[in-house]
Amino acid sequence: MVKRISVVENIFSANDRLAAENRAMLDQNGVFSLNLMASPGAGKTSLIEHTVTSLAGLFQLAVIDGDIATSLDADRAAAAGAVAIQINTGGDCHLDAVMLNQALVKLNMENIDLLIVENVGNLICPASFQLGTHKNVLIASIPEGDDKPYKYPSMYKGVDALVINKIDLLPYVDFNMNYFREGINILNPAVEIFPLSCRSHEGLDAWLNWIQNIIQPQEQPD
Amino acid sequence: MHELAVTQSVLDLAIRHAEQAQSEKITDLYLVIGELSSFVDDAIQFYWDIIVKGTLAEGSQLHIRRIPAELECLDCGVRFSFSMENYICPECESIRLKIAAGEEFLLEAIEVEP
Numbered sequence: 086m087v088k089r090i091s092v093v094e095n096i097f098s099a100n101d102r103l104a105a106e107n108r109a110m111l112d113q114n115g116v117f118s119l120n121l122m123a124s125p126g127a128g129k130t131s132l133i134e135h136t137v138t139s140l141a142g143l144f145q146l147a148v149i150d151g152d153i154a155t156s157l158d159a160d161r162a163a164a165a166g167a168v169a170i171q172i173n174t175g176g177d178c179h180l181d182a183v184m185l186n187q188a189l190v191k192l193n194m195e196n197i198d199l200l201i202v203e204n205v206g207n208l209i210c211p212a213s214f215q216l217g218t219h220k221n222v223l224i225a226s227i228p229e230g231d232d233k234p235y236k237y238p239s240m241y242k243g244v245d246a247l248v249i250n251k252i253d254l255l256p257y258v259d260f261n262m263n264y265f266r267e268g269i270n271i272l273n274p275a276v277e278i279f280p281l282s283c284r285s286h287e288g289l290d291a292w293l294n295w296i297q298n299i300i301q302p303q304e305q306p307d
Numbered sequence: 308m309h310e311l312a313v314t315q316s317v318l319d320l321a322i323r324h325a326e327q328a329q330s331e332k333i334t335d336l337y338l339v340i341g342e343l344s345s346f347v348d349d350a351i352q353f354y355w356d357i358i359v360k361g362t363l364a365e366g367s368q369l370h371i372r373r374i375p376a377e378l379e380c381l382d383c384g385v386r387f388s389f390s391m392e393n394y395i396c397p398e399c400e401s402i403r404l405k406i407a408a409g410e411e412f413l414l415e416a417i418e419v420e421p
Binding site: 086087088089090091092093094095096097099209210213239242270271274275 | 309313316317320321324325328330334335343345394402403406411412413414415416417418419420421
């Protein structure tokens with residue numbers, strides 16, 4: 086005699102539950118956190134280096150790095166002045182909430198103001214796995230081309246901020262900024278956009294100010 | 308991608324509910340997957356057939372129902388079906404839209420024998 090049992094449960098609930106736990110831990114310790122995602126080579130680690138170097142005097146920074154191999158990126162973050170932890174995913178193409186949880190328990194969060202999680206270089210999979218960070222950030226770069234919002238809608242839709250790196254290369258590469266921006270507008274009109282160059286430093290101040298204003302909100306005049 | 312991990316999650320969830328109901332065999336499972344979800348039905352079925360061997364769900368039938376993608380206008384509240392050509396509100400032409408349906412991935416129900 087067959088019996089029907091109603092379940093109605095989200096399959097991602099395990100990851101999402103742990104992401105919520107991660108967020109609770111971060112909030113409890115007053116840590117503001119970012120999940121930084123991008124294709125390989127777009128400039129995640131360079132942006133982290135610049136962010137750490139510029140803000141290390143004002144805040145305590147930690148970086149958790151996800152890669153399938155080496156500790157190259159965590160080493161760079163540590164050299165710039167952050168507490169750095171490397172996660173080697175063992176072949177997994179993205180970080181998930183379980184891996185972040187395991188790294189968070191190793192971090193002395195009481196002393197941290199800002200945590201940057203550098204995801205595995207990948208424009209597809211990280212979009213499906215929430216980590217529990219406060220903001221999701223995508224770094225796009227000029228040489229990757231202007232059609233990426235159209236081709237990777239899940240990623241572009243799911244982020245709170247978008248850095249457009251390597252703007253110093255605009256004169257040398259075919260890149261139609263209007264077409265690019267239109268694609269973003271369709272998917273995510275509210276996203277904060279930061280065109281910059283880690284190499285020439287143009288536009289970095291706006292990015293740093295955005296972070297600073299979240300950690301230490303400016304008082305509004307009466 | 309990642310169908311093995313999600314298929315395993317489906318199995319774990321189904322077994323938990325079957326055990327709570329003190330059943331010894333799962334005969335059917337009903338999945339609801341949104342059109343925008345990146346999971347491929349054939350890959351889920353492929354992994355399913357492998358991982359259910361020796362479990363309560365061995366021999367069970369997976370039923371997958373796909374939900375079409377719908378957008379909702381944040382300005383006037385109209386809902387309409389999504390396509391890359393259809394990304395402006397047909398009512399007020401706003402581009403402030405949110406995805407109202409199409410991203411689901413849930414196990415709706417299972418059928419069991421005692």
